[in-house]
Amino acid sequence: MKILVPVKRVIDYNVKARVKPDHSGVDLNNVKMSINPFCEIAVEEAVRLKEAGKATEVVVVSIGVQQTQETLRTALAIGADRAILLQSDDDLEPLAVAKVLKAVIAEENPDMVIMGKQAIDGDNNATGQMLAALLDWPQATFASKLELVDGGAHVTREVDGGLQTVKVSLPAIVTTDLRLNEPRYASLPNIMKARSKPMATKAVGEYGLDLAPRLSVKSVTEPPKRTAGEIVESASELVEKLKTAGVLS
Amino acid sequence: MSILLVADHDNSELKDTTLKAMAAAQALGGDVDVLVAGEGASAVAEAAGNINGVRKVLHAESSALGHGIAEAFEALITPMMDGYEAVMFVANTTGKNAAPRIAAKLDVTPISDIIAVEGQKTFKRPIYAGNAIETIETSDSKLVITVRPTAFEAVATDGSASVETIDAPGGDYKTEFVSEAIEDSDRPELTAAKVVVSGGRALGSEENFQIIENLADKLGAAVGASRAAVDAGYAPNDYQVGQTGKVVAPELYIAIGISGAIQHLAGMKDSKIIVAINKDGEAPIFQVADYGLVADLFKAVPELEAAL
Numbered sequence: 317m318k319i320l321v322p323v324k325r326v327i328d329y330n331v332k333a334r335v336k337p338d339h340s341g342v343d344l345n346n347v348k349m350s351i352n353p354f355c356e357i358a359v360e361e362a363v364r365l366k367e368a369g370k371a372t373e374v375v376v377v378s379i380g381v382q383q384t385q386e387t388l389r390t391a392l393a394i395g396a397d398r399a400i401l402l403q404s405d406d407d408l409e410p411l412a413v414a415k416v417l418k419a420v421i422a423e424e425n426p427d428m429v430i431m432g433k434q435a436i437d438g439d440n441n442a443t444g445q446m447l448a449a450l451l452d453w454p455q456a457t458f459a460s461k462l463e464l465v466d467g468g469a470h471v472t473r474e475v476d477g478g479l480q481t482v483k484v485s486l487p488a489i490v491t492t493d494l495r496l497n498e499p500r501y502a503s504l505p506n507i508m509k510a511r512s513k514p515m516a517t518k519a520v521g522e523y524g525l526d527l528a529p530r531l532s533v534k535s536v537t538e539p540p541k542r543t544a545g546e547i548v549e550s551a552s553e554l555v556e557k558l559k560t561a562g563v564l565s
Numbered sequence: 566m567s568i569l570l571v572a573d574h575d576n577s578e579l580k581d582t583t584l585k586a587m588a589a590a591q592a593l594g595g596d597v598d599v600l601v602a603g604e605g606a607s608a609v610a611e612a613a614g615n616i617n618g619v620r621k622v623l624h625a626e627s628s629a630l631g632h633g634i635a636e637a638f639e640a641l642i643t644p645m646m647d648g649y650e651a652v653m654f655v656a657n658t659t660g661k662n663a664a665p666r667i668a669a670k671l672d673v674t675p676i677s678d679i680i681a682v683e684g685q686k687t688f689k690r691p692i693y694a695g696n697a698i699e700t701i702e703t704s705d706s707k708l709v710i711t712v713r714p715t716a717f718e719a720v721a722t723d724g725s726a727s728v729e730t731i732d733a734p735g736g737d738y739k740t741e742f743v744s745e746a747i748e749d750s751d752r753p754e755l756t757a758a759k760v761v762v763s764g765g766r767a768l769g770s771e772e773n774f775q776i777i778e779n780l781a782d783k784l785g786a787a788v789g790a791s792r793a794a795v796d797a798g799y800a801p802n803d804y805q806v807g808q809t810g811k812v813v814a815p816e817l818y819i820a821i822g823i824s825g826a827i828q829h830l831a832g833m834k835d836s837k838i839i840v841a842i843n844k845d846g847e848a849p850i851f852q853v854a855d856y857g858l859v860a861d862l863f864k865a866v867p868e869l870e871a872a873l
Binding site: 327329332333334335342354409410411414433434436437438439440441442443444445446447448449450453454455456457458460470473474475476477478479480481482483484485488493494495529530531532533534535536537538539542544545546547548549550551552554555557558561563564 | 575632633634635636639657658659661662663664665666667668669670672673674675676677678687691692693694695696697698699700701702703704705738739740741742743744745746747748756760784792795796801802803808809811816817827828834837838839840846851852853854855856857858859860865868869871872873
């Protein structure tokens with residue numbers, strides 16, 4: 317079984333995004349960039365399937381600027397076999413990303429795509445579902461457990477009321493939630509080894525797809541700020557304050 | 566504009582979030598039909614008829630719809646979009662699962678998690694864990710939108726729209742429901758509760774998390790948790806409040822033993838009043854709290870309960 321894992325290079329999880337003074341976007345200059353945490357979980361899951369002898373090859377793919385190579389190397393260091401970088405200087409919308417990934421899938425023919433449920437920059441939570449639609453594949457989103465069974469996969473999903481388990485036939489799209497696994501720290505030897513793993517590069521434009529944006533960003537602003545209130549000395553004082561504020565009776 | 570609003574429900578009850586999403590639909594303006602897609606959801610369809618401003622309720626029944634299978638929503642709604650310019654979902658796990666799938670079929674970019682309607686094509690939505698708000702304008706002719714319910718006021722329920730039954734596609738889907746483990750709780754729904762009590766990593770164990778639940782029960786509150794508490798197994802996943810969990814905006818949010826990572830703040834900073842109880846006075850949660858109590862939670866929470 318071959319698994320394709322799309323990954324995205326985003327602002328590091330621990331960095332607080334700052335809005336540019338001209339409100340044109342978020343300032344990413346000199347900001348630490350990393351693999352999107354949900355994508356990292358997806359890579360880990362695919363690699364575990366390979367280590368368990370259930371997958372034969374794990375291919376990672378990313379769309380982005382030249383430096384996205386580093387993100388792909390991170391995925392290779394976790395244990396992916398090879399990488400594909402589709403270069404683009406544009407920040408593609410989920411629909412465009414899904415179209416590009418569909419074209420990659422036509423070339424690679426994976427049996428399963430495991431990808432993050434959302435990227436922590438745009439917070440759209442859309443690309444996996446859109447890719448599934450374009451391919452007419454089943455989708456199992458927000459996965460917290462993935463188990464291969466006869467003729468498909470059992471996926472436990474984190475839903476609003478608790479957990480839901482569905483069976484999808486293969487090929488399928490699985491999108492990862494936080495508790496699917498805990499990604500390993502890549503060891504130094506594996507980081508070294510990742511440097512020599514194959515990485516194919518091509519321009520996104522080579523696919524000849526219509527990737528024009530449908531959305532235009534009018535402005536990006538800071539959310540309303542909350543300010544620190546007061547420190548109370550005791551639980552009883554807290555209750556008094558909350559009663560005065562009218563939120564406790 | 567003609568809008569199809571997809572009702573949020575659990576097959577037996579219409580959720581309040583639908584009334585809030587209705588407010589977003591009305592802000593967009595035009596005729597709004599409400600779609601109740603589920604299994605054994607007649608009572609929901611009836612309740613949806615009472616939502617103020619609804620033109621009509623469309624009620625479709627199938628097992629796959631009842632289980633929120635995205636393919637079933639796609640098969641039902643995509644053809645219906647010939648007659649609508651916009652489809653709106655509540656931004657919950659069902660909406661997030663289905664909406665982008667329909668958008669792809671319609672060849673449009675979905676607009677996720679809107680918090681304001683600025684015009685017929687212009688919306689505000691949070692990005693980067695709520696650290697920035699973008700105003701975007703779409704050029705797509707059909708709109709596929711998910712609505713963050715906490716950003717809108719619920720509409721009234723004194724309407725009387727008629728309910729029309731429509732056929733759900735039979736569909737042989739590639740996704741099959743296997744089982745579910747849904748928490749059955751007497752507590753208010755987390756995303757709709759007026760008071761939320763949340764616990765974090767400092768609780769230390771599943772047993773200790775019980776003191777959060779006890780306090781919540783005393784207050785008639787819903788229970789939330791930080792990612793750290795859920796990851797550690799102290800609380801189930803559906804308690805998680807944050808960027809990738811649930812977004813809440815209650816009248817009162819009490820964060821206990823939660824340090825206040827930006828990903829957590831993203832899910833609760835629109836609460837009216839925030840209380841933080843944490844023994845680390847430097848914890849970032851205090852920067853957004855209206856009232857802070859620097860104390861050991863194992864001492865402070867029982868005291869708080871006693872003082873109520």
